[in-house]
Amino acid sequence: MIEIRNIKKSFGDKTILYDISATMQAGKCNLIIGASGSGKTVLTKCMVGLFTPDSGDILYNGESMLQMPEEERKQLRQKIGMLFQGSALFDSMTVEQNVMFPLDMFSGLSYREKKKKVNEVLDRVNLKEANKKYPAEISGGMKKRVGIARAIVLNPKYLFCDEPNSGLDPQTSLLIDKLIKEITTEYKITTIVVTHDMNSVMEIGDYILFMHKGYKQWEGSNKEIIYSKDEKLNEFIFASEFLQDAKQMRMLEDSEKKK
Structure with a gap:
């Protein structure tokens, strides 16, 4: 489990993160979503120790990463796996x-x-x-x-995935999502996925943190996102008329089932 507590981060006079708090659960796919410039990349870099927050804390299984001695931080980093956006394989290696x-x-x-x-x-x-x-x-x-x-x-106990479906066709993307979900559950990893892929949001989003202009705008699961009334979230998730219609249809179907 990773706990983010009241994280703030600025560069010069520009504030990027405003008092972000969230809990990423073990054995779950925890997704960070938001438009470009929303702060999700900076938040992720704070979580893995590439940036130091101006205030707040980040706890790995209850222990503050920011207060750890350097040797303990090195040991923690060895428990973190990274899946990079472009895979980042060494071309000269098999x-x-x-x-x-x-x-x-x-x-x-x-x-x-x-x-x-x-x-x-x-x-x-x-x-x-x-x-x-x-x-x-x-x-x-x-x-x-x-x-x-x-x-x-x-x-690893923790797995960070940066846009794992970038550049893939829809069918292959679903296979990658399924694999990440299976591995997360099987090894009880705390998985954090930064993504723009709405299929991933709906398929594997056990916990979703939606960021907007540096703020935590909404949090919930892929089951709850359909019924969200948050205007900014709906604009981001259901941007097209087709998806808006699909959401309305799903809500109507669920409403009929409850009758």
């Missing part, structure tokens, strides 16, 4: 070498043990035969799965 990279950096395992671990996570993301391929030889969806395998190879 799939196997890419996934093994965190093990080379942070584990004292033998090569045989690392190879076994790599095979396990590649099997988990359905890439059993891809070990010796290079990133240029695999599809965008496969690259994302390699990125997920690399992110979980150290058995």
